[in-house]
Amino acid sequence: IAGITQAPTSQILAAGRRMTLRCTQDMRHNAMYWYRQDLGLGLRLIHYSNTAGTTGKGEVPDGYSVSRANTDDFPLTLASAVPSQTSVYFCASSLGQGGNEQFFGPGTRLTVL
Amino acid sequence: GQNIDQPTEMTATEGAIVQINCTYQTSGFNGLFWYQQHAGEAPTFLSYNVLDGLEETGRFSSFLSRSKGYSYLLLKELQMKDSASYFCAVRDDTSGTYKYIFGTGTRLKVLA
Secondary structure (H helix, E strand, O other): OOOEEEEOOEEEEOOOOOEEEEEEEOOOOOEEEEEEEEOOOEEEEEEEEOOOOOOEEOOOOOOEEEOOOOOOEOOEEEOOOOHHHOEEEEEEEEOOOOOOOOEEOOOEEEEEO | OOEEEOOOEEEEEOOOOEEEEEEEEOOOEEEEEEEEEOOOOOOEEEEEEOOOEEEEEOOEEEEEEOOOOEEEEEEOOOOHHHOEEEEEEEEEOOOOOOEEEEOOOEEEEEEO
């Protein structure tokens, strides 16, 4: 693994289904983030984690949950997907919460029907 | 509240200079960032300003005025590959932890 990876690349999901988007980084970064990107709305922060074992809510957390059991992994779960969660999801990491550069994963394109 | 404004779209000619402006309002300013995103790709970091003044990295420069809540990204010697969206983002520590707020992005088209 080099950098930060996300899986799946894309997914079509029926409304009401549970879905977990995976994010893994091998840079030993302490801070990790989940964003959604919608046309005309830029990137909006969903949840973040400043270090393993801690998480926090971003700008649009409703309908999403995260966990940070270790430094490398930061999965995002949609407990019961709704069509408004159709978006492109980006995971990012930085050296620390004060890190000056966020490294972004390639993104997951999610469609909820 | 927190708010970031930047133009939706700009067009410029190859070889020219373009300036993308960003204004922001935030109660806990802790740095301003510029990211570039090509269509279908992830955002990539361009620059970071926390003090007033100009930061230069190659063809790109970023300026910050904290008193005016204003920044700009300057792209010199434009190339076709510079056609992308550019996002201004502010790091805010109002809640005691850092959060990043992104603008809606400026789509730059570079014409031959």
